[in-house]
Amino acid sequence: MLEMLWSGLLTCLSPINVLALVISVALGIVVGALPGFGAAIGMIIILPLTYTMDHSTALIALSGVYVGCEYGGSISSILLNTPGTSAAMVTAFDGYPMARKGKARDALLISNIASFSGGMMSALAMLLFMPLLAPFVIKFGAAELFLLAAVGLFLVGSISAKDPLKGIVSAALGVFTTCIGVDAYVGNPRFTFGSIDLMGGIPFIPVMLGTFSLPSMLNMVLAPTCGVQEQIAFEKAGFRDNVSAFFRLFHMMFSKMKMLLVRSGLIGVGVGIVPGVGASVATMLAYSSAKRYSRHPEEFGKGAEEGIVASECSNNGLVGGAFIPVLALGIPGSPAAAVFMAAIFMHGMAPGPNFLANEGPVVYMVIMALFLCAVVQMLLGLFTIGSLANILRIPSDKLFPGVIVICAIGAYVVRGLNLDIWIFVLFGIATYFLIRLGFNPGAYALGVILGPVVERSMLEALSLARAKGALVYFMNRPVAQGMLVLIALYVIYRVYKRVRNGKAAQARGASGEIPRLLEGMRGADLISGVIMLPVIGALASMLVDYPEKTAMFPAIVLGLLALLMAAIILKAVFMPAKYAGMTEAPFSCINWKGIGMHAALLIAYVLCIKYIGFYVSSATLVFILCTVLKNDLKSRDLFWNVVFTLVFVAVCYVIFSLGFSVNTPRGILF
Structure with missing residues (x-):
């Protein structure tokens, strides 16, 4: 073993492999920070380049992209509240609030150090436990996957400290969103309303971009009337100051948060080895665990350092965990792991139970590559933090349209459908209002992620229980x-x-004035519940036309939603003390003229994409928004707005269409 470890280290340290490692980690950080791309797409981008590489260089490069992407997703989460990856969604819970407090630098450094810790722990877990953990994965069947995913949904109450009931409603709404389209178990369509595009369902990436990015951007540009901080600040500091802050936080984390780092990393590794669960479950479990054991749980969601540490440590810990079933069993547990497995096959090797015995040097080379990738990721994160600050120095009239265009690309790239850009815009506008009603976008997004896993595993477990007998089936599942x-x-x-x-x-005793029945949040809850119940009933009435297995899961979800909304109505009517101090109406500070104008521009933008093409429509949107959002507009500002528009759209074309070969919607013009 020691000989193979040494051999793997020497292979990783060869000049060509060191170069590949640094470039791939840097590329992964960039791709991870781009909304909607993620590790799998980043690895697919470089996969064709690995055809002619030596197998060691190819696997090192793919490992570097994977590690870089998992860290890079936190950058846009912290600075823009726009998660680059699904795992970084949880990082936004505390990363963005911490940045808005003027601690963006600390948030980025904490994320970097926690990612490094998780990466080191994932490689160490592979080194010590891969032969032991791999057989355990085989014991995970439908029942275990269902319970694990259900636990992830059950924990949403812990991230909805203000109103756990609405947190559960948000998660249930997310789960119901996954019921739209062809069901994954039988293959029958449901809730498609005759639309062919809806047969494929509602994809997660456009939903995530809409629920997180667009509401925060609208808050930024409408801040003067909504009492929201307009744009977060990044204090000026030189490289020496960045290094000093890095070592200060490094010492703080490894002296005061040792158990949190270990626990979160192990959660990431443990969830990573279970095929089909995903990084979002790992980050949610780690986040909930951190809050449960924290001395200050009330700070979570408001900029808690522990929340960032738990999320980032667990999602990077998942990398090594995801590699274990690939190398030991030949079972990819995630899209990124499937791309990595495809590269192994492409280079003439067959991962599986005998892979460790037949290709031991390759396995230990991958393990050593993960150690080195974690170090490179930490160094790149430290050296580039000054450059990241430039994002925050972009004026809001330039930042808002730029983020919208990049998110539109991220939404479209998944399936290549204009519908997905519509989903991004419409879900974003709807979430802007739902957040004010107290619903939780993070819980909703988690429901969208875990919904298919819960349905497939539940129906499969029920089928097996019927075939074998429920008692016999359960007794055989220790x-x-x-x-x-x-x-x-x-x-x-x-x-x-x-x-x-x-x-x-x-x-x-309750503190604060208690609003009357139709006042403040109490009235909003009552009205929203009264509106939602008939809608739920109408959707439930459609289930009579579906086969039993197609209708079973949405019937359970809709039944749960009906009970929850009824509970909200009863709380509003009979528990007025719960609303003490909530006399202000949720929509009292909304600039209706501003939100109406921006919503109209975004809808017009999506309509124009279909007819005149993506880049022409994007250029038009960018110029209009730059002009509309500019305070004290002068004649020379129009010239610079034209320059910015042309340069920005040209850069997007070079990076995405030429560099990443991303297809964009085409129209009459371009």
């Missing part, structure tokens, strides 16, 4: 039994804590 026991203990603990906290709050 892992599922253990998970149920842990879930039951956790539920008992949460109920006990909830009751105890409720009694303490009641003893202290």
Whole structure:
């Protein structure tokens, strides 16, 4: 083993492999920061370039892109509240609020250090536990996957401190979104309303971009009337100051957050080895665990350092975990792992149970590459932090249209459908209002991610239980039994804590004025519940036309939604003390003229894309928004707006269409 480790290290340190490692990690960081791309797309971009490479260089390059992407997603999450990857969605919960407090530099450095820690832990886990963990993966069947995904949804209450009930409603709405289109188990269409484009369902990437990016951009440009900070600040500092801050935070994290780093990294590794679960579950579990054990749980969602550490450490810990089933079993657990496995096949090797014995030097070379990738990622993150600050120095009248265009590309690139750009815009506008009603976009996005996993595993488990007998099937699943026991203990603990906290709050007494029935948030909850219940009933009535297995899962979700909305109505009517201090109406500060104008421009933009092409429409949108959003517009500003528009669109064309070979919608002009 030591000999193969040494050989793997020497292979990684050859000049060509060091160059490949540095370039691939840097490319991964850039791709990860781009909304909607992610690790799988980044690896696909460079996969054709690895055809003629030596197998060691190819696998090192792909590993570098994977590591870089998982870290890069946090950059746009922290600075723009626009997650570059699905895993970075959880980083935005505390990263963006921390940046808005004037601590953007610290947030980026914490993310960088936590990503480094998670990467090192994932490589160490591969080194020590791969022969032991691989057989455990085989024991995960439909029942275990269902329970694991259900636990991820169950934990949404912990990220909705203001109103756990609305957090669960948000997650249930996300799960229902996945019921649109052809169901994954039988193949029958549902809720498509006759649209062929909806047969493929609602993809996650456009939804994620809409629920996170667009509302934060609208808040930024409408800030003067909504009491929101217009644009986050990044204090000026030289490289020496950045290095000093890096070592200060490094010492703080490894002296005060050792257990959090270890726990979050192990969660990432553990979830990574389970095929089909994904990074979002790992980050959500790590985040919930960090909040549960924190001395200051009330700070989560408001800029807690622990929230960033947990999320970034776990999503980078997942990289090594995802490689374990690929190398040890030949089972890819994620799209990025599938691309990595394809590269192994492409170079004449067959991953599986005998891969460690037959290709031991290759396995240990990959492990050493992950160690080195983590180091390179940390150094690149430190050296480029000054450049990242330039994003925040871009004026809002330039930043807003630029982010919208890049997000539109990210939404379109997944399936190549104009519908996905519509989804990005419409979901973004709707989320802008739902956030003000107290619903949780993070919980909604988590529901969209886990919905297909929950449905497939639940129906498969039910089919197996019917065939074998429910008792026999369950008795043969010791892992599922253990998970149920842990879930039951956790539920008992949460109920006990909830009751105890409720009694303490009641003893202290409610503070603040209690609004009347139709005032403030109380009235908004009552009205939204009354509106939602008939909509849920109308959707449920459509299920009678679907086969049993096609209708079963959406029926459960809609039933749960109906119960939750009824609970919100009952709370608004009979528990007025819950709304103490919430007398201000949720939409009282909205600039209706501003939001109407921006919504109209965005809708017109999507309509124009279909007819005159993406780049011409984008140039028109950028120029109009630059002009409309500019304060004290002068004649010379029009000239510079034209220059900015042409340069920005040209750069987008070079990077995306020529560099990444991304197809964009074409129209009459271009």
